[in-house]
Amino acid sequence: MAALGAWGTAVQRGRLWGAARALWGWRRPQRALGQDAGKKKDAKPSFTDEAVQNLLYKMTGLDLQKVFRPVKQELKPPKYKLLTEAQLEEATKKAIKEAKEKLTMPPVLDEREPIDDVLAEDKILDGIETTKYIFTDLTYSIPHRERFIVVREPNGVLRKATWEERDRMIQIFFPKEGRRVIPQAVFKDEHLVTVFQQDRHEDILNMCIAQFEPDSADYIRIHHRTYDDIEKHAKYDLLRSTRHFGGMVWYLVNRKKTDGLLIDMIHRDLLDDATSLITLYHMLHPECQSAKEAEERKLQGVDLIKVFAKTESQKEGYIQLALQAYEEAMATSTGS
Amino acid sequence: MALGGGLALLRAAAGALRGPGRPLWGQGVPGVPPSRPCSAEAPPKPSEPPSPYKEKPWEYLESAEYQEAYGDKPVWFGYRRHHKGAVPPRHTRKACLRKGKRVGNPCPICRDRHLFVDFRNVKLLDQFICPHSGSIFHPTHTGVCMKQHKLLLKAIAQAQDHGLLWLRIPFVPVPQDDFAARPPAVGKTPPAPQLTAGRAWYPWYDWQQPPPDAVARLRRLYKDYLRQEEGGPAPGGAPEAQ
Numbered sequence: 001m002a003a004l005g006a007w008g009t010a011v012q013r014g015r016l017w018g019a020a021r022a023l024w025g026w027r028r029p030q031r032a033l034g035q036d037a038g039k040k041k042d043a044k045p046s047f048t049d050e051a052v053q054n055l056l057y058k059m060t061g062l063d064l065q066k067v068f069r070p071v072k073q074e075l076k077p078p079k080y081k082l083l084t085e086a087q088l089e090e091a092t093k094k095a096i097k098e099a100k101e102k103l104t105m106p107p108v109l110d111e112r113e114p115i116d117d118v119l120a121e122d123k124i125l126d127g128i129e130t131t132k133y134i135f136t137d138l139t140y141s142i143p144h145r146e147r148f149i150v151v152r153e154p155n156g157v158l159r160k161a162t163w164e165e166r167d168r169m170i171q172i173f174f175p176k177e178g179r180r181v182i183p184q185a186v187f188k189d190e191h192l193v194t195v196f197q198q199d200r201h202e203d204i205l206n207m208c209i210a211q212f213e214p215d216s217a218d219y220i221r222i223h224h225r226t227y228d229d230i231e232k233h234a235k236y237d238l239l240r241s242t243r244h245f246g247g248m249v250w251y252l253v254n255r256k257k258t259d260g261l262l263i264d265m266i267h268r269d270l271l272d273d274a275t276s277l278i279t280l281y282h283m284l285h286p287e288c289q290s291a292k293e294a295e296e297r298k299l300q301g302v303d304l305i306k307v308f309a310k311t312e313s314q315k316e317g318y319i320q321l322a323l324q325a326y327e328e329a330m331a332t333s334t335g336s
Numbered sequence: 337m338a339l340g341g342g343l344a345l346l347r348a349a350a351g352a353l354r355g356p357g358r359p360l361w362g363q364g365v366p367g368v369p370p371s372r373p374c375s376a377e378a379p380p381k382p383s384e385p386p387s388p389y390k391e392k393p394w395e396y397l398e399s400a401e402y403q404e405a406y407g408d409k410p411v412w413f414g415y416r417r418h419h420k421g422a423v424p425p426r427h428t429r430k431a432c433l434r435k436g437k438r439v440g441n442p443c444p445i446c447r448d449r450h451l452f453v454d455f456r457n458v459k460l461l462d463q464f465i466c467p468h469s470g471s472i473f474h475p476t477h478t479g480v481c482m483k484q485h486k487l488l489l490k491a492i493a494q495a496q497d498h499g500l501l502w503l504r505i506p507f508v509p510v511p512q513d514d515f516a517a518r519p520p521a522v523g524k525t526p527p528a529p530q531l532t533a534g535r536a537w538y539p540w541y542d543w544q545q546p547p548p549d550a551v552a553r554l555r556r557l558y559k560d561y562l563r564q565e566e567g568g569p570a571p572g573g574a575p576e577a578q
Contacts, residue, residue, distance in 0.1 A: 118531060145514075148521045186499040
């Protein structure tokens with residue numbers, strides 16, 4: 001892909017970005033927002049709503065250079081292909097389709113309720129064995145969530161296995177790639193700090209998806225720690241064009257910590273993303289003053305950001321500065 | 337005459353024994369082995385003090401003596417294995433310290449007593465990993481002995497486990513299961529009526545009244561051996577509490 005490798009300049013990256021957004025093929029968010037907001041005014045929008053997903057995918061972006069960047073692996077001699085313009089367009093479309101699959105967002109779920117059902121109590125077995133026995137149903141064709149796994153305690157109680165025991169047993173008998181029976185030491189809080197200092201947030205989130213189920217406590221804890229660290233050090237660009245960006249935005253908007261992200265977007269001249277972020281904020285917190293004003297006066301673009309900065313944000317000064325710098329840059333570029 | 341001389345010598349020797357009971361030729365500095373100038377064995381070497389970097393091996397790689405010895409090159413750079421013939425064997429030697437003795441030309445890690453293979457000194461471990469492909473060098477490339485190579489593999493795996501070293505993560509697609517559904521294996525099952533009512537699990541865990549015809553049959557069978565009690569509890573009645 002030497003021809004694709006030449007797509008390094010900003011102009012062509014912009015062209016790709018525009019093509020990518022057009023090819024997303026989603027409906028325009030404003031229209032969907034009006035319909036959904038009208039129907040479910042009292043229900044809080046969830047992560048899986050189409051309007052929310054559209055906004056999050058738009059904000060994630062699609063930088064093909066980052067999605068298909070070279071990874072450290074065993075080196076092979078490079079392959080070169082000569083393509084016509086039409087073939088190049090087709091290859092780009094195929095790459096964008098593949099990138100969209102790679103950027104599917106992992107689900108954001110609540111923590112699963114613990115399992116603690118007792119099935120039987122056989123006092124006659126009390127004291128006979130010294131260890132627990134775990135019985136796993138190994139039928140190949142049933143999904144893992146429907147698999148019965150029970151534990152016989154030494155005191156004779158037969159209970160259902162806890163979630164951790166279930167995950168361990170299923171990994172032993174039906175091993176999945178990238179998952180270990182005992183999770184790595186990296187996932188403990190004291191070692192997460194080391195990983196964050198090396199700026200490997202995307203790696204640790206990918207490892208987390210491989211190792212844990214999306215509704216387990218460890219998965220949620222690691223994701224929250226990663227998002228907190230990114231927000232603390234303003235390293236938002238690490239997750240842009242990855243499948244984790246949507247989850248991070250959802251987390252920040254729910255906790256009203258969007259100021260840093262907004263400033264970062266304005267610095268990088270992503271005004272569309274900034275307006276999408278504020279739109280999402282208004283969807284999730286419709287009772288806030290900024291949302292009411294925006295709906296009354298039908299604000300768009302920079303005005304929306306200014307109203308949001310004045311009413312809802314804590315770092316109003318920084319946002320104003322960033323907007324000023326952006327406007328000056330636009331003025332000079334249009335003037336010259 | 338000789339006897340008298342011999343007796344005098346003995347008396348002199350006995351006189352010298354007035355000390356703590358040791359003979360003259362046995363006195364020396366305690367702790368130091370006596371010098372044996374005419375012995376054919378090699379003199380015992382003084383044991384080396386333990387390395388000051390044993391607790392924190394990563395500090396050695398920042399020190400001046402490391403910089404002087406190795407500079408910017410890895411520790412194995414310039415090491416040449418000693419072997420017979422032009423083609424080196426496919427495995428390096430098993431260990432550099434055999435029965436407490438060092439071999440001639442020890443491997444790059446064993447020759448420097450301040451280098452310790454620990455999962456925390458990442459700089460040393462990095463020198464044994466290819467910077468381009470991320471794979472660990474074969475011992476024939478670096479020259480380390482097989483024992484140190486095994487320790488290196490363990491330490492590198494541990495460092496990757498703790499997040500200190502880079503590790504290649506395969507792409508795992510997002511799970512598509514339905515997480516909202518709670519099939520009976522993972523959902524709530526109502527407890528059995530015995531558990532909620534607080535009764536025993538099997539009815540025969542508690543004492544039950546036996547059927548009267550069985551009692552009558554047993555009485556008939558063992559009527560010659562029954563205790564003669566008037567109005568007492570029937571034999572085969574409630575067992576003693578366990």
